[in-house]
Amino acid sequence: MILSDPNKKPRAMKLNGKTAVVTDASSGIGKAIAKKLSAENCNVVLASRSTDKLKEIQKEIGSNSMAVKMDVSETESVTKAFNNIREKYDSIDILVNSAGIMPLTYLKNRHLDEWLSTIEVNLKGTLRCIYAVLPAMKEQKSGNIVNMHQ
């Protein structure tokens, strides 16, 4: 899969007025990114499974935000969430894929369920969100996707 032209130099982007969707916005790194983007005057869509937590964060960052329930391990949930986002915002300029789990245990313990869940959330969840956001970004001929997982 070719993500972008490796020879193209990244340009500094004005964030003011852009719309950013941040998964993992209910805690940790995603929450910090969401707050920073809001401080840069982005419209911020806070996405995760915990809508109560998202609504609390929304109170902190103000009116240029939206809280949306999204389970990245479920295609239907991701599709529904992005449909809701498009009802409120005309464009989606930035997607930050940060939702993830990181079960810490020794390989020798053979926690197969945890290994498979990690792929389901971190890898397939990232792909589900990219899949959902690409039509809008292609139509507007612009967009930035930041993936926290390698």
Ligand SMILES: NC(=O)c1ccc[n+]([C@@H]2O[C@H](COP(=O)([O-])OP(=O)(O)OC[C@H]3O[C@@H](n4cnc5c(N)ncnc54)[C@H](OP(=O)(O)O)[C@@H]3O)[C@@H](O)[C@H]2O)c1
């Ligand atoms: N912190 C580190 O040292 C570190 C190091 C390397 C990589 N990372 C990666 O960076 C990302 C952010 O790390 P963090 O420390 O901020 O994580 P964190 O505090 O453990 O939070 C995990 C986040 O992922 C969300 N999440 C988990 N499963 C989800 C699902 N099925 N659908 C939607 N959201 C889901 C959780 O939200 P809900 O529970 O509300 O859904 C929560 O907001 C993670 O993907 C992690 O794997 C972190």
